[in-house]
Amino acid sequence: MEIIQIVGIALVATFLALIVKEQKPNFAFLLIVFTGCTIFLFLIDQIYAIIHMIEKLAANANVNMVYVETILKIIGIAYIAEFASHITKDAGQGALAAKVELAGKILILAMAVPILTVIIETIINMIPTG
Numbered sequence: 001m002e003i004i005q006i007v008g009i010a011l012v013a014t015f016l017a018l019i020v021k022e023q024k025p026n027f028a029f030l031l032i033v034f035t036g037c038t039i040f041l042f043l044i045d046q047i048y049a050i051i052h053m054i055e056k057l058a059a060n061a062n063v064n065m066v067y068v069e070t071i072l073k074i075i076g077i078a079y080i081a082e083f084a085s086h087i088t089k090d091a092g093q094g095a096l097a098a099k100v101e102l103a104g105k106i107l108i109l110a111m112a113v114p115i116l117t118v119i120i121e122t123i124i125n126m127i128p129t130g
Contacts, residue, residue: 002046006039033087040083067115074108081105 013035021028051072058068081104088097 002042006042009035009039009042029091032090036083036087067118070111070115074111077104077107077111081107 013031017028017031020031054072055065055068058065081100085097085100085104088094088100
């Protein structure tokens, strides 16, 4: 049960950060950032397995891999932006966190435009001309 390990690591780090925070707040913050990164690295194998499975499904369905790769990149941007935003919020930088979230949204929109264009063109081609 990987979730139990992750929750255990998070709870231990939280309790340690609360204890250390009174004496050394900077160390407490670094402990939380390190723990967050460790949890993310702990999940890398799962992320790889999911990406590999999606790529196999797309290949079996004869879906153009460019679209699958773009969607996976969009998902990655969303997770990374959220992770960075939470870290900056934990550091007390709410305004900077909002900018990270905005940047993530803009990058996602920029990457989604080609896919949206293909979808719109496909729909237009399906409409019978009178």
